[in-house]
């Protein structure tokens with residue numbers, strides 16, 4: 001047991017940290033969902049056994065590496081391959097037929113984290129002979145998760161879960177067709193990798209950068225407050241081609257947002273919308 | 278910004294059943310939102326919503342990110358997300374790391390709600406198989422909310438409720454029936470008043486303070502009434518001393534305003550009589566007097582009770598202030614009386630509880646049974662096995678521990694000194710220690726397991742000289758079987774085993790010393806590696822069977838007889854062996870009393 005007195009991060013401490021991060025790095029977390037941020041900050045001070053808040057602010061101001069580390073710690077990066085198998089079943093049945101009609105397929109995964117979701121999508125495309133005519137942009141705010149995504153290397157621990165997700169998602173082959181095991185790590189096939197472009201992009205401050213047929217942004221906007229969500233949705237709408245499709249997380253919604261009436265639902269359970277003509 | 282109050286039900290394995298009983302009782306106009314948080318995956322179909330929706334009188338909805346709770350709704354937390362709430366009461370989902378292997382984690386949600394809803398939050402923790410929720414529920418209590426735990430006797434899986442009970446003292450421990458009653462009772466109150474009522478045992482359907490005013494002149498009564506009525510008090514009037522005494526003995530007034538100059542019986546006399554009455558003695562009195570000089574006399578006349586004095590004509594603000602003071606004194610008096618009765622009542626229930634030994638035994642039995650591995654689980658690990666577990670009383674000092682860990686089957690039969698409650702306590706401590714050694718420390722070698730136990734016992738009971746039962750220890754047989762390598766290891770601390778192979782039965786001797794805090798940490802328990810063939814069967818047993826008196830000349834059963842018994846039936850499937858051994862014990866015992874707990878575990882391996 002530690003005798004360290006734990007400090008508690010409340011609203012005012014969080015505001016201080018948000019301000020400091022903004023001043024020193026330009027990253028703006030002020031429109032993030034407060035309850036999640038509080039937990040992340042709390043987790044950061046707990047894990048680093050920080051017992052003096054003033055000192056923490058001092059240290060952060062003097063050490064930009066520490067600020068970067070804090071930023072990486074407070075974004076939630078949890079992800080899986082074929083996470084929510086039901087979504088991928090739906091994608092096989094309802095998205096793939098739409099994509100099949102296109103001469104060239106452009107996809108954007110916003111907030112792709114360590115990339116598992118992107119590789120899952122690439123596998124889906126491959127299984128439908130669509131990978132060759134696809135380009136996938138995968139972006140995130142966090143440089144270190146992108147490094148992992150780019151390497152396509154994952155720990156073996158999660159494999160069992162991925163295999164079962166794949167199976168549940170009604171995958172026709174074996175997940176092992178798409179990776180090899182090297183030095184105790186899963187390594188995704190080069191063929192999948194070659195079709196994905198990984199790059200940093202901040203949904204809060206950066207501009208739309210291309211036009212897409214499909215935008216996938218799952219479990220990212222739950223970390224934003226309502227007004228930031230609205231902005232992001234508008235940017236997505238702008239970035240979609242005519243009849244382009246937007247897929248967000250199963251507990252997220254574009255209802256009550258400015259783009260609600262500019263999109264028509266494709267699947268309400270898995271939150272997939274199509275841009276109205 | 279709808280942030281009135283909230284009731285959160287939470288649980289895991291075994292809690293659906295409870296929910297199915299409670300939720301249909303919630304009336305359509307229920308004034309609070311109800312949140313349901315279960316450990317569950319985000320399944321493709323929404324079974325739970327559908328089933329609950331059909332049974333419930335209020336709408337059942339799945340929680341969406343960034344929404345507010347509304348009264349008369351049941352909200353189900355989606356699988357695979359933590360549920361948080363921001364300071365305005367907006368629900369936020371979060372997909373960060375699992376906590377306690379769970380997402381949603383009950384701890385996370387309770388913690389978040391506790392801080393936002395404070396004393397308007399009721400957290401209910403039901404049946405479940407891990408420790409999630411205990412810490413969070415404690416936080417709810419610490420922030421003034423109400424912490425409710427399903428009583429372990431009524432829970433089908435007790436780990437979750439027990440973890441909470443072990444961690445802190447929940448405000449309420451209740452079975453399904455009681456929980457339903459509580460939930461339904463909330464409709465009569467605001468949520469904070471309700472919580473206050475439960476926590477402090479006081480009903481807050483607020484009673485207005487009542488005041489008796491006494492004067493022989495109707496005009497005076499009228500103006501006094503006018504002054505006090507505006508303060509929201511309940512006012513009674515009496516126009517004579519005699520009537521005042523009569524009324525005061527019937528109603529518990531918080532204050533009496535008493536005119537001094539009255540015909541027949543004057544104010545002082547009235548006060549004196551009130552001062553003698555058991556019920557009226559402590560009622561504060563304010564005297565009204567036109568003379569303003571009788572103070573001395575007043576104080577002499579009355580021994581106890583607060584007294585005050587006012588000159589006529591009455592100055593309304595002063596009067597009001599004085600009444601307020603009297604009322605606060607009266608409230609204190611009442612509270613003191615209440616605590617006294619509460620203490621008396623508690624004492625009474627405590628007495629009833631301890632005399633109801635059979636109830637507490639049943640309770641202990643539940644706990645013990647929950648700790649021992651279940652038959653289905655054991656069956657899943659062995660090709661064939663038999664288990665006879667017959668404590669002398671409803672609970673006992675014998676136990677068995679069976680587990681597959683890292684490809685090895687570990688099976689243990691232990692026999693703690695003593696039976697009944699002390700034996701059972703010892704057995705639970707032992708199981709806990711074994712669990713730690715094997716599952717936390719990963720020690721799988723039987724003789725090292727025994728050594729580790731000795732070490733734990735030495736640290737646990739080193740300084741304990743007071744309680745003799747802890748100076749005792751236990752005997753046990755520990756086996757591990759490596760399925761891949763087909764290797765069977767055995768080490769015994771006072772408990773030998775039998776091994777049957779082909780037509781022969783062999784007894785494998787044990788080191789004679791049992792495990793206790795008094796032997797050396799480096800004591801060597803002999804490790805035996807036993808050869809295996811396709812039909813190898815091992816039998817672990819406590820000494821209850823071999824020590825049992827009975828038979829024709831009332832002798833002990835003896836291990837030789839057990840060996841012969843096994844020899845005679847070893848070729849049979851194990852459930853038949855079980856029957857034969859069972860019958861033999863019954864026959865031997867006859868009318869004799871069972872002298873100790875009896876346990877036999879046999880398994881076919883190889």
Ligand SMILES: C[S@@+](CC[C@H](N)C(=O)[O-])C[C@H]1O[C@@H](n2cnc3c(N)ncnc32)[C@H](O)[C@@H]1O
Nearest residue numbers: 075076079111113140141142202203204218219
């Ligand atoms: C929980 S992950 C989602 C991963 C994946 N889409 C999934 O559903 O499994 C959220 C990701 O959003 C990223 N993120 C957070 N804020 C962002 C921002 N302003 N711009 C871009 N990405 C952001 C985080 O770095 C994190 O990797």
